[in-house]
Amino acid sequence: MSKVRIAVIGAGMFGQRHLAYLRREPACEIAAIADPSAAAAAYAATEGLRHFADYRAMLEEVKPDGAIIASPNALHVPMGLACAERKVHMLVEKPLADTVAAACELSTAAERAGVALLVGHHRRHNPMLEKARELVQGGAIGKLTAVAAFWLIRKPDDYFNVAWRREQGGGPILINLIHDIDDLRFVCGEIDRVQAMVSNAVRGFPVEDTAAIALRFASGALGTVTLSDAVPAPWSWELTTGESPLYPQRAENCYLFAGTMGSLSVPALELWRYHGEQSWSASLDRERIEVAAEDPLTRQLRHFARVIRGEEAPRITGADATRTLAATLAVSEAAASGRVVTLN
Numbered sequence: 034m035s036k037v038r039i040a041v042i043g044a045g046m047f048g049q050r051h052l053a054y055l056r057r058e059p060a061c062e063i064a065a066i067a068d069p070s071a072a073a074a075a076y077a078a079t080e081g082l083r084h085f086a087d088y089r090a091m092l093e094e095v096k097p098d099g100a101i102i103a104s105p106n107a108l109h110v111p112m113g114l115a116c117a118e119r120k121v122h123m124l125v126e127k128p129l130a131d132t133v134a135a136a137c138e139l140s141t142a143a144e145r146a147g148v149a150l151l152v153g154h155h156r157r158h159n160p161m162l163e164k165a166r167e168l169v170q171g172g173a174i175g176k177l178t179a180v181a182a183f184w185l186i187r188k189p190d191d192y193f194n195v196a197w198r199r200e201q202g203g204g205p206i207l208i209n210l211i212h213d214i215d216d217l218r219f220v221c222g223e224i225d226r227v228q229a230m231v232s233n234a235v236r237g238f239p240v241e242d243t244a245a246i247a248l249r250f251a252s253g254a255l256g257t258v259t260l261s262d263a264v265p266a267p268w269s270w271e272l273t274t275g276e277s278p279l280y281p282q283r284a285e286n287c288y289l290f291a292g293t294m295g296s297l298s299v300p301a302l303e304l305w306r307y308h309g310e311q312s313w314s315a316s317l318d319r320e321r322i323e324v325a326a327e328d329p330l331t332r333q334l335r336h337f338a339r340v341i342r343g344e345e346a347p348r349i350t351g352a353d354a355t356r357t358l359a360a361t362l363a364v365s366e367a368a369a370s371g372r373v374v375t376l377n
């Protein structure tokens with residue numbers, strides 16, 4: 034079977050991570066990288082990769098089978114539109130776009146062009162999260178009633194040396210919470226109402242450092258997310274799942290799902306249920322669900338290769354990721370207005 038030829042547009046921190054995965058994936062070949070920075074040119078020279086400063090020139094000349102777009106968020110849509118025009122299938126990093134309208138524009142363009150659009154909500158390729166969804170949606174905890182999610186972590190001080198990370202839109206809601214919102218949609222279904230409060234009391238930057246969020250799901254279940262990037266705490270996806278070697282793992286949880294017949298912790302995948310009388314004075318039994326760990330970024334890339342070959346449909350489509358984006362932007366809107374934001 035011939036290899037799929039994949040280009041990377043935007044070879045910064047995460048683009049280089051994609052390139053590292055591409056290099057060791059036998060089904061894939063790196064077609065080229067496109068990035069105007071001197072650092073990217075130097076990286077390409079060191080790694081022996083074809084390099085273009087202009088992504089349009091790269092698409093015209095290299096004609097890759099697929100492109101991974103890992104550029105600053107505001108560029109995802111123009112780059113995705115350029116791929117769609119040239120019939121290049123794409124994996125676009127999250128957030129799909131800066132606004133819901135732009136995300137819709139790209140989804141529609143890809144669909145009209147018959148080009149596959151996969152969005153990089155890579156956690157959905159984690160077998161542990163797939164199992165959590167299967168358990169919750171399969172009724173293992175009865176009717177889902179309440180969810181508590183946490184993203185409590187300490188970013189280092191030098192993270193904020195970059196100006197845009199101190200401004201609105203550059204903070205934990207759009208950069209980090211979007212992952213948790215996507216996870217919650219994946220496990221619990223659609224979110225239809227959002228309320229939120231935000232605070233910048235720790236650092237005093239224009240961007241939020243802390244948020245308290247209330248969600249209502251279309252099923253009627255209620256959820257909360259407590260978020261802060263200014264606290265030394267182990268309760269975040271990054272520190273609990275061991276998904277990335279960048280974050281030393283702790284054996285704690287970041288999500289708690291509670292239903293009428295039991296509850297489930299993530300990532301521990303401990304199911305808590307009564308096996309006799311359903312009463313707080315009866316013994317609540319704990320069952321550990323085992324899942325073989327697999328690296329989600331490897332699985333995502335293999336999936337993208339099969340999508341390019343036309344063997345699979347994208348698991349996270351533009352329309353799906355647009356709903357995650359809308360729910361995430363609704364958090365900022367709800368906090369700014371003090372109102373309940375309803376999603377349709």
Ligand SMILES: NC(=O)c1ccc[n+]([C@@H]2O[C@H](COP(=O)([O-])OP(=O)(O)OC[C@H]3O[C@@H](n4cnc5c(N)ncnc54)[C@H](O)[C@@H]3O)[C@@H](O)[C@H]2O)c1
Nearest residue numbers: 043044045046047048067068070103104105106126127128
């Ligand atoms: N899925 C995840 O967990 C995850 C993690 C980190 C970042 N991301 C996403 O990846 C994207 C990139 O983030 P990052 O942290 O790597 O940022 P970064 O700033 O390190 O890299 C962005 C790169 O894009 C390049 N770029 C700028 N303009 C360009 C242009 N016109 N053409 C081509 N390249 C251009 C920059 O030179 C830079 O090298 C963001 O959308 C971010 O949200 C996703």
